[in-house]
Amino acid sequence: MAAALSVGEITRRIVREARPGSVVAASGVWADRIRAALPGSLGVWALSDAGLMDGAPLSVADAAAIARGGYIDLAVIEAGQVDRNGSIAGAQSASGLSIPGNAVDLSSGAQRVVALLPNAGRDGVLNLAESLSLPADGVNCVDTVICDVGVINVAGGQFVLTETAPGWTAADLQAMAGVSLSVSPALRRIDLAAPSGDAVSKVYSDGVGAVADLPDGATVFIDGFGGPGGMAHYLLVALRDLGSRGLTIVSNTAGIARVVSFGTPPGRTAIDHSVLIENGQVAKAIASFPVSPSVSRPSEFELAYRRGEVELELVPQGTLAERLRAGGAGVLAFYTPTGAGTLISEGKESRTIDGREYILEYGLRADYAIIRAHRADERGNLVYRGTSRNFNAVMAPAARITVAEVDEIVAAGELNPEEIVTPGVFVQRIVKRPDGFSGYE
Amino acid sequence: MAFSKVYESAAAAVSDVRDGATLLIGGTASDDAPAELLAAVLAGGVRGLTGICDFARWDGADGLIELIRAGRVARLVSSNPFPGDDGGDVRRLWESGDLEIELVPQGTLAERLRAGGAGIGGVFVPVGIGTRFAQGKETKVINGTECVLESPLRADVALLRAAAADTMGNLTYRGVQRGWNHTMAASARLTIVQADRVEEAGNIDPELVITPGIFVNRVVQSVMIDGMGG
Numbered sequence: 001m002a003a004a005l006s007v008g009e010i011t012r013r014i015v016r017e018a019r020p021g022s023v024v025a026a027s028g029v030w031a032d033r034i035r036a037a038l039p040g041s042l043g044v045w046a047l048s049d050a051g052l053m054d055g056a057p058l059s060v061a062d063a064a065a066i067a068r069g070g071y072i073d074l075a076v077i078e079a080g081q082v083d084r085n086g087s088i089a090g091a092q093s094a095s096g097l098s099i100p101g102n103a104v105d106l107s108s109g110a111q112r113v114v115a116l117l118p119n120a121g122r123d124g125v126l127n128l129a130e131s132l133s134l135p136a137d138g139v140n141c142v143d144t145v146i147c148d149v150g151v152i153n154v155a156g157g158q159f160v161l162t163e164t165a166p167g168w169t170a171a172d173l174q175a176m177a178g179v180s181l182s183v184s185p186a187l188r189r190i191d192l193a194a195p196s197g198d199a200v201s202k203v204y205s206d207g208v209g210a211v212a213d214l215p216d217g218a219t220v221f222i223d224g225f226g227g228p229g230g231m232a233h234y235l236l237v238a239l240r241d242l243g244s245r246g247l248t249i250v251s252n253t254a255g256i257a258r259v260v261s262f263g264t265p266p267g268r269t270a271i272d273h274s275v276l277i278e279n280g281q282v283a284k285a286i287a288s289f290p291v292s293p294s295v296s297r298p299s300e301f302e303l304a305y306r307r308g309e310v311e312l313e314l315v316p317q318g319t320l321a322e323r324l325r326a327g328g329a330g331v332l333a334f335y336t337p338t339g340a341g342t343l344i345s346e347g348k349e350s351r352t353i354d355g356r357e358y359i360l361e362y363g364l365r366a367d368y369a370i371i372r373a374h375r376a377d378e379r380g381n382l383v384y385r386g387t388s389r390n391f392n393a394v395m396a397p398a399a400r401i402t403v404a405e406v407d408e409i410v411a412a413g414e415l416n417p418e419e420i421v422t423p424g425v426f427v428q429r430i431v432k433r434p435d436g437f438s439g440y441e
Numbered sequence: 442m443a444f445s446k447v448y449e450s451a452a453a454a455v456s457d458v459r460d461g462a463t464l465l466i467g468g469t470a471s472d473d474a475p476a477e478l479l480a481a482v483l484a485g486g487v488r489g490l491t492g493i494c495d496f497a498r499w500d501g502a503d504g505l506i507e508l509i510r511a512g513r514v515a516r517l518v519s520s521n522p523f524p525g526d527d528g529g530d531v532r533r534l535w536e537s538g539d540l541e542i543e544l545v546p547q548g549t550l551a552e553r554l555r556a557g558g559a560g561i562g563g564v565f566v567p568v569g570i571g572t573r574f575a576q577g578k579e580t581k582v583i584n585g586t587e588c589v590l591e592s593p594l595r596a597d598v599a600l601l602r603a604a605a606a607d608t609m610g611n612l613t614y615r616g617v618q619r620g621w622n623h624t625m626a627a628s629a630r631l632t633i634v635q636a637d638r639v640e641e642a643g644n645i646d647p648e649l650v651i652t653p654g655i656f657v658n659r660v661v662q663s664v665m666i667d668g669m670g671g
Contacts, residue, residue, distance in 0.1 A: 049547060050469065051620035059623040059651075060495070061555040064548025068566060087571075097535060097542065100574065101521050105548030108568040137546075139571030322559070331552065332583040335562030351562075358562040362583070383648065418613065419648055 002167020004121025004148035005190070011037045012192040013146055014076055017114055018044045021199035022073035023066070023425055025049075025110065027102050030076060043199025043379065045425050047072065049102040053425065056381060056417040061329075067102070067109040068330025069397060071425055075110035077103045079145070081127045081134045082115045084179065086142035086154045089134035091116075098135040107138020109330060115142045121149035121165070126177045128152070128159055149173060151190060158182050163190040202380050202430050203409060207238030210403045210431040214239065214368050217283075219248040221324070221369035221395040223388070224272055226253070226260040226293075230388035232405040233271040233439040235370040235431070240275045246283045249273060250324075250366060252317060252391055254290035254301040268440040274300035275441075277310070284311040286364070288320050316344060319361055321394050326363035328397025328426070333362045369399035373422070376406040377415050380424030389421060396426040403429040445608040447639055447660045451481035454633050454659045458598055460487050465554070465599040465629050466494040466505055467622035474505075475635040477664060478600040483508050491516040493554075493596055495547060495621055506530065514540060518594070520547040546574055549591055551624050556593035558627025558656070563590050599629035603652070606636035607643065610657030611650045619651060626656040633659040 005013070011033045018024050018038060023045040026034050031048035038044045047053045051063040058066075066072060078091035090103035107113060120126045126147065145152040150173050151163035159177070161170055162184045170183045204210035214220070220239075223230045255273030264270050276282050277300040285301060290312060292299045304310045315323065319338050326334055335358035339345050349360040371392040374385035382404055384392065396402045404427050448454040455478055458464070464482075468474030482490075492505055492514050508514050510530050522542055523532050534540035545553065549568055556564050565588035569575045579590040601622040604615035612634060614622060626632055639662045 050617045052617055057614065057616050057619040060547065060551040060620045061624040063620070064551045067548055068552075068568060097523060097532070097544070098573075099521055099523060100544055100546040100569075102547040104546035104569045104572060104574055108570065109548075136572045322561070326564075329552075330568075331564045331566055332586060332588050333565040333581070334556070335564075337560065337562065353562040356562070385648065416649075418615065418651075 001172065002165070005165050007033065007118065009192055010118055010146065010148055012194070013151070013190060014114065014116070016191065016195050017074055017144070018042060018195060019073065020044070020197040023047060023071050024074045024076065025067060025072045025106055026076040027078070030078060030116065034076065039194055041198050042195060053423055056420045056423060058423065064105055065329030065397065066425060067105045069328050070109060070111070070330060072106065072110040074112045074114060075106035076114045076116055077106055079115040079117055079127065081129055081132055082117070082142050082145055082154065083129045083132045084154070084157050084159065086140050087132050087136045088113070088115050088138045088142050089132050090137040100137060103137040107141045112143045113138065113141045115145045117145060117147035120147040120176070121168070124176050126173065128177055128179045130179055152181065160184050161187060163188055165190050201378070202428060203378060204429055204431045207234045207405070207431055208241055210429045211235060211238055211242055211368070211370065214242065214244050216244050217246040218244060218368055219250060219366040221366045221371070221399055222249055222251045222273055223372060223391040223395065224251050224253045224255060224257060225387070225390070226256055227262040228257055228270050228439045229386065230372055230390060230392060231257065231272060231439070232370045232372040234433045234437050235403060235405045236271055236273070236275055239370065240279050240281070243279070243281065245281050247276065247281050248284040248286065249276070249282055250286045250364060252288055252320065254285040254287040254299070256289065256292050256299045259292040259294065259297040259299050264440060271439050271441055277301050277304050282310055284313070286313040286315055288315050288317040314344070321391065323361055323364040324394045324398045327365040328394070331363055333360055335359065336361055364398060366399045367401065369395045369402040371396055371402060371404050373404050373406045375408045375410060375415065376404055376427070376430045377410050377412050377424070379412045380404065380427030380430055381415055381420045382406070382422040382424070382427060383415055383419050384421055393421050396422045401428045402426055403431065405431055405433050407433055443608070446610045446654070446658060447608055447662070451477045451635065451661050452484065454478065454661045455481045455485060458482055458485060458487055461489040462487065462598055463491040463493065463596040465596045465625040466492055467599065467601040467625050468618065469496040469621065473602055473618040473620065473622065475600040475602040478633055478635050478661065479505055479508060482600070483511060483513065488513050490514045491518065493518040493594065495519065495550070496521045509534060509540065512539065516541040516543070518543045518545060518550070520545055520550050549574070553591055553594040554624055554628045557595035561593055563592050565590055594628065596629045597631065599625045599632040601626060601632065601634045603634050603636045605638040605640055605645055606634055606657070606660040607640045607645050607654070608660070609642045610634070610654030610660055611645055612636070612652040612657060613645055613649045614651055623652050626652045631659070632657050633661065635661050635663050637663045
């Protein structure tokens with residue numbers, strides 16, 4: 001029989017599965033091989049189980065959050081066995097103790113799963129099964145099997161052979177499959193050509209353009225404390241100019257910088273959430289500090305609330321941050337001791353854990369986040385300055401579309417990787433705050 | 442004399458680690474794991490330890506594997522206890538019943554540690570449903586997604602590695618060091634860090650500080666920067 005594909009050739013076939021700008025995760029040596037084989041123009045994010053994403057380090061908690069949070073478009077898992085329903089046992093299952101590694105996380109969280117059987121042709125066994133005899137690491141999750149002699153799709157309870165390696169026929173694969181294979185009418189020779197295409201640029205030239213598709217009724221994350229720092233002033237004004245209505249804003253303050261006036265030059269007002277509220281665009285706020293500290297200077301939100309024009313959901317600050325973090329990290333709910341026994345706990349599930357009372361809080365996600373950072377590279381990696389890290393960094397992963405307003409955009413690779421706080425995988429759009437733009441009106 | 446978390450030696454920093462302690466061990470390899478702290482724990486003679494880590498051994502003769510070989514570890518909580526093909530001594534001890542192993546998927550291990558460090562009582566995550574990792578656990582369908590309840594993990598001591606620490610315990614990492622070391626820093630009662638460089642407080646650029654010193658109790662300067670073999 002012909003030689004099976006080499007490791008390099010298998011890697012080239014895997015890489016063809018990656019779409020421009022997508023996120024591909026793998027583990028161990030395969031993560032390194034895939035990263036090395038990806039054409040740079042594709043703009044693919046390669047995530048390893050060591051928490052490295054294109055050279056920028058992540059904590060393992062953040063790497064796992066990326067997997068659970070639905071950010072991984074394609075997971076490549078070395079398999080010990082795959083069954084007809086797409087359930088998978090990881091590669092090391094044969095060693096006696098079935099080791100999960102990151103296979104369980106990837107099986108559960110990735111949009112698509114490729115199971116890798118790199119030694120099928122060499123060993124003469126395909127390791128496909130009617131149902132798994134090894135312990136499952138993932139259930140009903142495998143879309144495609146790539147091995148060293150061909151490619152097999154797993155769909156509708158069937159193994160469908162779609163590609164064969166040079167010198168290998170459908171009959172050769174069937175002979176070592178142990179299960180019946182369907183043969184695609186479009187069966188073809190395996191293609192190892194490098195994928196082409198360019199990632200879509202994340203850089204927008206102006207603020208209104210960067211939020212132009214933000215619809216009426218959207219939920220929007222916006223940073224903000226009492227001072228001017230940390231808020232995406234330019235994008236707030238852009239959203240006002242755009243005029244989308246019926247918005248739910250999720251924010252620490254719902255806009256009190258204007259009334260607190262820390263550092264505001266005489267005769268001017270700070271730009272904050274108030275610009276949306278006074279423009280009649282906000283229907284609801286989810287916030288922890290939505291009122292002015294001064295009774296004599298109520299915030300725009302307070303005034304609108306008194307007039308009955310807006311709804312309010314109050315959330316303790318730490319719980320707001322944790323709900324945002326959960327929303328971005330694929331944690332659907334969590335138990336926190338914060339607020340147990342207070343008004344905050346009313347109507348919520350509670351339970352005693354190790355003698356302490358906890359309440360159940362849910363992850364929070366949004367359609368859009370408009371965040372503020374100091375510098376971005378073209379891939380959307382963000383560096384913050386000072387306290388602007390506070391809510392911006394925790395909001396970025398929890399929105400479907402995160403738009404970052406920055407002071408400077410540099411080429412990919414020009415940021416110090418150790419300084420990157422928000423990986424670009426969480427950032428869909430970047431816009432430079434115009435030179436001379438003021439946070440005051 | 443100014444307040445400082447710096448200890449003069451690894452031996453001094455780990456001297457009160459007791460028999461039966463639960464240890465978090467950061468890193469996976471010689472350049473991101475706290476090899477000198479582990480060597481000091483080995484020399485200290487404590488027994489009956491529980492080790493919580495991703496990899497239970499790495500290439501070379503240093504680190505947790507020496508504690509395991511010396512019979513000091515009774516229990517491992519790990520997602521990759523047998524790197525390599527045969528699993529080596531870890532597998533042999535497990536098979537002979539001398540080492541108990543609790544397997545946890547890598548991301549769930551990280552999330553349980555994060556929950557432990559963040560005061561969270563439990564998390565519902567859509568991970569491992571339908572596999573052995575969800576068996577016997579409470580589940581809940583949230584917004585149509587089945588989730589399993591995972592409990593927080595905390596330990597007595599965390600042994601970590603960083604590229605630099607200041608005297609207040611603020612940490613910055615290099616490359617993969619951030620991975621497990623930062624994930625574990627908040628999750629132990631006593632967090633001890635082997636740092637390759639020790640700086641006066643204020644000398645690390647604040648934007649480069651990844652782990653705030655509030656989570657760190659003790660700092661020891663690495664003796665051999667490149668790890669035990671260096």
